[in-house]
Amino acid sequence: MTPLSHLSSSDKLVELQKQLAGTHLRDLFDADKQRFDKYTMEAAGLFLDYSKNLINDDVLASLTKMAEEAKLPEAIKAMFSGEKINNTEGRAVLHTALRYFGKDPVMVDGKDVMPMIRDTHKRMKEITQQVHKGEWKGHTGKPVKHIVNIGIGGSYLGLKTAINALTPYHVKGLEHHYVANIDPNEISEVLRKIDPETTLFIVASKSFGTLETLQNAQAARKFMLDQGCAEADIRKHFVAISTNLKAIDEFGIAQENTLPLWDWVGGRYSLWSTIGLMISLVVGFDNFERLLKGAGDMDNHFKTAPLDQNMPVLMGMLGIWYQNYFGAESHAVISYDYFLRDFPGHLQQMDMESNGKRTTLDGKTVDYQTGAVIWGGTGTNDQHAYHQLLHQGTRLIPVDFVAPATSHNPLGEQHPWLFANAVAQSQAMMQGKTMEEIRDEMLAAGVAAEDVERLTPHKVIPGNRPNNMIVPEKITPEVAGALIALYEQKVFVQGVLWQVNSFDQWGVELGKVLGNRVYDRITEKGATSDQDSSTNGLVNRFKQFNV
Numbered sequence: 001m002t003p004l005s006h007l008s009s010s011d012k013l014v015e016l017q018k019q020l021a022g023t024h025l026r027d028l029f030d031a032d033k034q035r036f037d038k039y040t041m042e043a044a045g046l047f048l049d050y051s052k053n054l055i056n057d058d059v060l061a062s063l064t065k066m067a068e069e070a071k072l073p074e075a076i077k078a079m080f081s082g083e084k085i086n087n088t089e090g091r092a093v094l095h096t097a098l099r100y101f102g103k104d105p106v107m108v109d110g111k112d113v114m115p116m117i118r119d120t121h122k123r124m125k126e127i128t129q130q131v132h133k134g135e136w137k138g139h140t141g142k143p144v145k146h147i148v149n150i151g152i153g154g155s156y157l158g159l160k161t162a163i164n165a166l167t168p169y170h171v172k173g174l175e176h177h178y179v180a181n182i183d184p185n186e187i188s189e190v191l192r193k194i195d196p197e198t199t200l201f202i203v204a205s206k207s208f209g210t211l212e213t214l215q216n217a218q219a220a221r222k223f224m225l226d227q228g229c230a231e232a233d234i235r236k237h238f239v240a241i242s243t244n245l246k247a248i249d250e251f252g253i254a255q256e257n258t259l260p261l262w263d264w265v266g267g268r269y270s271l272w273s274t275i276g277l278m279i280s281l282v283v284g285f286d287n288f289e290r291l292l293k294g295a296g297d298m299d300n301h302f303k304t305a306p307l308d309q310n311m312p313v314l315m316g317m318l319g320i321w322y323q324n325y326f327g328a329e330s331h332a333v334i335s336y337d338y339f340l341r342d343f344p345g346h347l348q349q350m351d352m353e354s355n356g357k358r359t360t361l362d363g364k365t366v367d368y369q370t371g372a373v374i375w376g377g378t379g380t381n382d383q384h385a386y387h388q389l390l391h392q393g394t395r396l397i398p399v400d401f402v403a404p405a406t407s408h409n410p411l412g413e414q415h416p417w418l419f420a421n422a423v424a425q426s427q428a429m430m431q432g433k434t435m436e437e438i439r440d441e442m443l444a445a446g447v448a449a450e451d452v453e454r455l456t457p458h459k460v461i462p463g464n465r466p467n468n469m470i471v472p473e474k475i476t477p478e479v480a481g482a483l484i485a486l487y488e489q490k491v492f493v494q495g496v497l498w499q500v501n502s503f504d505q506w507g508v509e510l511g512k513v514l515g516n517r518v519y520d521r522i523t524e525k526g527a528t529s530d531q532d533s534s535t536n537g538l539v540n541r542f543k544q545f546n547v
């Protein structure tokens with residue numbers, strides 16, 4: 001347990017944890033038949049059942065009190081109003097402005113950013129329509145049939161998640177591909193599938209300085225030239241998105257094919273920006289706008305709902321309850337929807353790059369745990385893989401199940417079975433199975449008494465494992481937007497309570513710097529001997545096979 005002792009309301013939570021530690025979720029359900037009615041809520045098309053959490057009214061009241069003490073309402077206001085809350089980079093955090101459709105100005109450094117946002121939406125719509133109508137033509141005059149997003153991290157994970165979530169909305173006749181990794185296998189596979197005459201590459205990079213993206217963009221450019229596209233026609237096949245317009249120019253992408261981005265949009269929060277061009281191309285601009293509107297609805301809820309009826313606040317505070325008061329170390333998100341299969345990967349960057357920090361906003365080292373290890377996957381597949389550990393392992397792993405009530409593909413009884421499995425997993429985690437139940441079941445089935453004794457301990461499932469169920473009616477663009485925004489705001493809530501800057505990522509820099517140094521050693525002649533012995537050895541092994 002690593003309580004947030006910088007907050008005086010934390011003491012009460014320590015006490016409540018001790019009281020609840022001896023209580024089973026089953027008992028909480030038995031004691032209060034209204035538990036479901038009490039601990040469910042709806043916002044922006046998302047229904048949340050948080051009744052299977054180790055909570056009671058006192059816990060919720062104390063968590064709310066702690067959020068107030070941590071000045072969460074003030075922090076929410078500061079973010080939405082464009083204050084420079086990213087204090088290590090001196091930046092505002094305004095991805096929320098990208099999905100704001102109201103009339104009020106949103107000011108950064110004395111300037112309303114809304115007209116710029118509307119201009120770029122217009123531009124995104126134009127590009128999308130040109131491609132869809134076959135007006136955007138390649139160097140041989142053929143319309144675009146393949147679009148390739150070259151980008152990594154925040155310039156890949158979010159847009160891919162949204163695009164796959166919206167599979168039923170994909171426009172016909174366009175193939176979409178992604179190149180993120182510097183591993184040459186990835187781009188080679190994509191280049192093998194596309195037709196150079198009908199391909200449009202989108203180079204998406206906030207900084208336009210990311211190694212992987214620049215190398216892949218150069219490889220794509222070379223491929224086009226090798227395939228007979230003249231240098232002067234390269235512009236017909238490349239669009240670039242970045243804050244760094246100078247670097248785009250140096251790379252050789254025409255200015256008219258460039259979309260801007262702003263430093264107040266964090267990479268992992270950028271799918272709502274021009275980085276989302278790929279989404280607009282794949283699902284159409286109207287559906288992209290619907291995605292933005294859904295996220296905007298969630299923002300509005302987050303901004304206006306009282307803390308104790310606020311979905312991102314509740315989910316954020318419940319996460320803190322388990323990480324800091326029950327000693328949980330990770331948090332799983334499991335979607336019972338094939339189209340949401342990329343969601344956990346996006347959440348990993350969104351959450352772990354945001355709150356994987358150990359220094360408070362004013363430079364002190366924390367004395368409590370911060371960001372949880374986020375992981376997950378797709379049901380029902382994962383039931384046949386790692387759910388064993390969720391049910392009988394030694395660790396407490398809170399889970400969010402995301403399970404839409406209806407499917408875009410109602411095929412026989414498959415969707416009811418899918419949903420039934422989601423609910424059953426949630427119920428099994430909560431209830432477990434007692435020794436008595438197992439014993440009685442086996443005896444009734446005629447199992448020999450000595451086998452009953454031998455097998456019972458293996459079959460006991462402790463239950464009492466907290467979980468949330470998120471049940472939208474269906475994954476529409478609005479719902480997908482609201483769902484992603486829900487988790488973004490949950491991450492924000494936790495960052496405020498943990499007093500960290502959720503919007504920088506200094507930790508990823510060291511690996512990049514050392515990567516350059518190791519690359520220099522790998523490409524220098526002769527044996528390498530000036531690094532630690534492991535680095536020297538590994539570099540020299542590489543050289544042995546690459547003379």
Ligand SMILES: O=P(O)(O)OC[C@H]1O[C@H](O)[C@H](O)[C@@H](O)[C@@H]1O
Pocket residue numbers: 152153154155204205206207208209210213267268353505508
């Ligand atoms: O969009 P880019 O500037 O190319 O950045 C891509 C990614 O690079 C870095 O690794 C950062 O840690 C990520 O936050 C970012 O999303």
